[in-house]
Amino acid sequence: xxxxMLAERIELIRNNLAVASEGKYPVPELIGVTKTHTAExxxxxxxxxVRLIGENRVQELMSKIDALEGRFGIHLIGRLQxxxxxxxxxxxxxxxxxxxxxxxxxxxxxxxxxxxxxxxxVEVNPAGEKQKGGVSFSQTRPLLEEIRKFEGIRVEGLMAxxxxxxxxxxxxxxxxxxxxxxxxxxDEAPEGVAMRELSMGMSGDYxxxxxxxxxxxxxxxxxFGPRN
Numbered sequence: 001x002x003x004x005m006l007a008e009r010i011e012l013i014r015n016n017l018a019v020a021s022e023g024k025y026p027v028p029e030l031i032g033v034t035k036t037h038t039a040e041x042x043x044x045x046x047x048x049x050v051r052l053i054g055e056n057r058v059q060e061l062m063s064k065i066d067a068l069e070g071r072f073g074i075h076l077i078g079r080l081q082x083x084x085x086x087x088x089x090x091x092x093x094x095x096x097x098x099x100x101x102x103x104x105x106x107x108x109x110x111x112x113x114x115x116x117x118x119x120x121x122v123e124v125n126p127a128g129e130k131q132k133g134g135v136s137f138s139q140t141r142p143l144l145e146e147i148r149k150f151e152g153i154r155v156e157g158l159m160a161x162x163x164x165x166x167x168x169x170x171x172x173x174x175x176x177x178x179x180x181x182x183x184x185x186x187d188e189a190p191e192g193v194a195m196r197e198l199s200m201g202m203s204g205d206y207x208x209x210x211x212x213x214x215x216x217x218x219x220x221x222x223x224f225g226p227r228n
């Protein structure tokens with residue numbers, strides 16, 4: 001991979017994020033989404049100041065995690081099966097895709113067993129897409145109430161995946177509603193819940209996400225370029 005091209009892409013993304021935030025919100029943290037990329041391809045991000053990376057699948061992550069640990073904060077951002085939690089409980093820095101009591105309980109159990117408290121985000125499904133994970137807006141608060149007392153996790157915010165559409169009005173509305181949900185819970189957060197992070201926005205819509213106060217954006221193809 002051409003280092004100069006990678007640097008140019010990351011600089012462009014950061015400039016776009018700064019413009020989109022408009023001074024209303026802090027500029028979001030860039031999470032480099034590294035699925036399908038080798039450790040050799042990922043490591044140059046460290047030199048360019050990318051602190052966080054996100055992986056979608058446990059099996060793929062485990063094939064390269066030894067080379068990445070200690071260099072990046074590693075977030076699991078894809079759907080997580082309960083039987084895979086044991087592989088990452090002592091390896092990743094955050095799990096962003098908690099969408100059930102059962103998954104939260106398993107993460108808590110595994111992390112508590114190895115003396116950890118795992119930062120997690122509750123995944124919401126703004127458009128109600130059945131093929132995607134995440135809970136509805138109305139289910140979010142009840143889920144938080146259920147999982148907030150688990151000793152092995154610490155709820156730190158929300159994560160959302162928007163539908164794939166070019167309709168900016170639709171996306172603008174969904175990002176806005178997700179931000180409102182985040183703020184509502186943050187302002188009345190139950191004990192054990194800290195609404196610090198709002199992870200939303202990907203390569204095609206990260207500027208809209210920044211405009212609505214995302215604290216983290218998850219970007220893959222805009223960083224690495226499309227796969228041939």
